[in-house]
Amino acid sequence: MHALVIGGGVAGPATAVALRSIGVDVTVCEARPAEDKDAGLWVMVAPNGLAALDVLGLEETVLRESLAGAVGPSGFAPMRRAGLYRLLREAAAARGARIEHDRKLIAAETTADGVVARFADGSALAGDLLVGCDGIHSRTRSIIDPAAPTARYVPLLNLGGFASGVEAPGEAAQLQFVRSPKGFFGYAGSGAGEVWWFANLPWGAEPSRAELAAMDRAWLTERLLDTFAEAPGYVADVIRATYTDLYALPTHDLGGVPTWSRDDMVILGDAAHATTPTSGQGSSMAIEDAVVLAKCLRDLPRRQALARYEELRRERVEGIVALGARASAAKLNDAAPDGGLDWVLDYRIDWAARV
Numbered sequence: 001m002h003a004l005v006i007g008g009g010v011a012g013p014a015t016a017v018a019l020r021s022i023g024v025d026v027t028v029c030e031a032r033p034a035e036d037k038d039a040g041l042w043v044m045v046a047p048n049g050l051a052a053l054d055v056l057g058l059e060e061t062v063l064r065e066s067l068a069g070a071v072g073p074s075g076f077a078p079m080r081r082a083g084l085y086r087l088l089r090e091a092a093a094a095r096g097a098r099i100e101h102d103r104k105l106i107a108a109e110t111t112a113d114g115v116v117a118r119f120a121d122g123s124a125l126a127g128d129l130l131v132g133c134d135g136i137h138s139r140t141r142s143i144i145d146p147a148a149p150t151a152r153y154v155p156l157l158n159l160g161g162f163a164s165g166v167e168a169p170g171e172a173a174q175l176q177f178v179r180s181p182k183g184f185f186g187y188a189g190s191g192a193g194e195v196w197w198f199a200n201l202p203w204g205a206e207p208s209r210a211e212l213a214a215m216d217r218a219w220l221t222e223r224l225l226d227t228f229a230e231a232p233g234y235v236a237d238v239i240r241a242t243y244t245d246l247y248a249l250p251t252h253d254l255g256g257v258p259t260w261s262r263d264d265m266v267i268l269g270d271a272a273h274a275t276t277p278t279s280g281q282g283s284s285m286a287i288e289d290a291v292v293l294a295k296c297l298r299d300l301p302r303r304q305a306l307a308r309y310e311e312l313r314r315e316r317v318e319g320i321v322a323l324g325a326r327a328s329a330a331k332l333n334d335a336a337p338d339g340g341l342d343w344v345l346d347y348r349i350d351w352a353a354r355v
């Protein structure tokens with residue numbers, strides 16, 4: 001079998017590694033160039049996500065590049081997004097997957113033999129299976145179902161960056177939160193002067209691209225310092241010590257996508273379900289999806305496998321999208337987020353068991 005995996009973020013390369021482990025030939029088609037200077041901020045990989053990486057033999061590799069080179073005391077690993085993407089792509093390539101950049105999917109059709117994917121540069125590729133790992137604004141999702149829902153705006157602006165030469169309280173690699181009356185601040189420190197942080201500011205209407213572009217660094221810094229004026233002084237120190245862009249982004253989520261597969265095409269990761277960043281679960285969900293999809297393809301004929309993958313995943317991921325929506329609303333309403341997250345964090349995939 002030859003799988004065309006669309007998207008080289010988290011879900012795509014994780015799927016490539018998982019499919020290579022069951023002997024599938026894989027081509028990963030990523031829209032962005034190989035030299036990508038805009039790969040974003042950082043993510044926390046949760047214990048369940050690390051366990052799914054372990055099934056793929058990748059947990060140790062990934063941890064080598066986490067902040068402070070380890071998991072924090074609560075079992076989460078802070079990772080630069082660019083670093084996570086790179087490690088997963090390298091792992092996929094090392095296992096024999098082809099990684100092709102500047103390949104932006106625009107259309108696909110199923111044929112008697114499988115699938116043909118068409119790209120923005122006019123090229124096309126044929127395969128037996130098309131796996132859409134192309135993120136929250138997925139093209140594959142709308143190819144599978146032109147009536148599929150699109151992402152929903154959640155009225156929070158995300159910002160963040162990487163700061164150095166500054167200290168903030170807390171154990172190395174442990175996520176810490178600071179609530180202030182006008183916003184929400186989170187960070188993890190290395191214990192050696194490096195602090196990775198994010199901030200969420202309530203933001204009524206979704207900012208347009210032009211509005212985002214107009215938010216320059218000086219303006220955003222001033223706004224952040226004003227938002228956190230009543231917070232402990234180290235918050236302002238961290239903001240001032242930031243050596244990167246501030247990555248202002250609107251928040252989105254996506255649940256209730258009714259159709260995850262059609263013929264030999266399927267979606268996973270944010271393309272199928274996206275939780276707000278507040279849940280800290282998007283990457284981990286994507287990695288879990290990849291492992292479960294590969295298990296299903298290992299044990300069942302292709303189309304049955306796609307249906308079984310959805311059956312095994314839907315309740316869990318929809319639950320986590322709802323959890324993320326509640327957690328984001330709690331930030332806006334100054335309420336307490338859900339407790340009792342064992343069902344999210346303790347989830348483990350038994351690779352040896354048949355689906």
Ligand SMILES: Cc1cc2nc3c(=O)[nH]c(=O)nc-3n(C[C@H](O)[C@H](O)[C@H](O)COP(=O)(O)OP(=O)(O)OC[C@H]3O[C@@H](n4cnc5c(N)ncnc54)[C@H](O)[C@@H]3O)c2cc1C
Pocket residue numbers: 006007008009010011012029030031032041042043044045046103104105106133134135136137138139158249268269270271275276277280281282283284285286
């Ligand atoms: C600000 C922010 C903070 C977050 N924090 C966390 C966190 O702490 N923990 C966590 O687990 N998750 C977090 N997330 C969510 C996490 O980033 C996503 O859930 C995760 O990246 C999903 O992986 P994915 O591969 O499905 O999508 P993506 O990582 O978005 O990757 C999709 C890839 O597909 C490519 N692509 C898109 N369209 C096409 C096309 N037409 N053709 C070819 N390629 C295409 C894109 O260029 C991209 O490389 C955060 C998200 C945001 C925005």
